Amino acid sequence: MYGIVLILVLVITGGIIAVIGDRMGTKIGKKRLSLFGLRPRHTSTIVTIVTGVVITTLTFFILAAASENVRTALFGMEKLNRSMQQTEEKLKSASEDLTAARAEQSRADAALAELKDSVRSMEEEAERLAAGNRALAEQKDALARDNAALDGMNRSLTAENTALDAANETLLASNAQLADDKATLEKRTQELRRGIELIREGDIVYRAGEVIAAGVIKGNRPENEVRVDINALAQLASRNVSAHLGKDLPDGEIWVYAPEVDDAVGRIAKASHDMVVRIVAASNLVRGEAVRAALDLHPNSIVYRKGEFIIAQSYILKNRGGKQASEEIVMDFLKRVNAAASAHGILPDPIRGTVGVIDAQQIYDIVEKIEPLSGTIVLSAYAHDDTDALGPLRLDIKIERESQ
DSSP: OHHHHHHHHHHHHHHHHHHHHHHHHHHHHHHTOOSTTOOHHHHHHHHHHHHHHHHHHHHHHHHHHHOHHHHHHHHSHHHHHHHHHHHHHHHHHHHHHHHHHHHHHHHHHHHHHHHHHHHHHHHHHHHHHHHHHHHHHHHHHHHHHHHHHHHHHHHHHHHHHHHHHHHHHHHHHHHHHHHHHHHHHHHHHHHHHHHHHHHHHSOEEEOTTOEEEEEEEOOSSOHHHHHHHHHHHHHHHHHHHHHHHTSOTTTTOEEEOHHHHHHHHHHHHHOSSOEEEEEEESSOEETTSOEEEEEEEEEOOEEEOTTOEEEEEEEEEOSOOOHHHHHHHHHHHHHHHHHHHHHHTOOOOTTTOOOBOOOHHHHHHHHHHHTTOOEEEEEEEEESSOEETTOOBOEEEEEEEOOO
């Protein structure tokens, strides 16, 4: 709106000045006035020019007075151009700075993205490390338990090493003993070669496997005590051999392989129960030769209590079968008792296979009782005393008629 008013003012002002100039030129022309000695026509032209100049000057003056922009355009254009140039340069610099800033922002965004990726990686790594720390803590606890177990094993191994050292010393002593035994065996081998010929023609005192002496030795005791008992049993065997030969040793000298004795001592010392130990002839004993024996070990326990039933068997007698039939019945029954007792745990004699003792008088009395009977009878056997595995088994035999 301001520009329209300014234009109207300029138009009106220019029109007024033009009218005034026209009228002045007309008057000058009519009056034929002359300026500066010029012709009237030239003077009129000059007035017209002056009028135009005045119009233009007044126009610029009004515009300059009315608008700062006009004043700036008229008088400060060069400054404005310099300012615009500086502004353009600043704008260009700002644009370059903006471009650089955007590039820097892009780099910063990329760096930020990389940093975020790094942060995620670090968080994942931290989680892995935390899991690793937990696993290490568990492993540490397991290692602590393992170390405790290993300490216990070390202590156990130390004790075992001590025991092994003691065993090694024992083995060294045993090796020395074995060396001595080897020399003795070589000597015995020569004697055995000569003994083979004697066995064929000589007087056999004990057969191979025959019991020379037997006894019960308590288990779960120190080895030295067990060894004393075995030596005592060996002395008993020597006395039995001497009595059998009718003269004192050395003809009946007892010889047992030393490692076999050591093994028997160790087994009995560790046993939680008593052991039956029988010294048996290792080979046929010829009169005049040393007794080569072996040790036979068996766990001992009470097999039959006093009065305990062993076996019963029925027999049929036909019209008083007589003494021979009665004896056959008794012998058959004793064989059955022997088999039952052996199966029950009493050790039989290695040569005869018997487990008990019964004298001729007892057999005779039983035969006498059976002989007059007829029909079906039942023989029953009972233990006369408490009897262990070593035996011998002594019997009480009852004779009953079977009820019809």
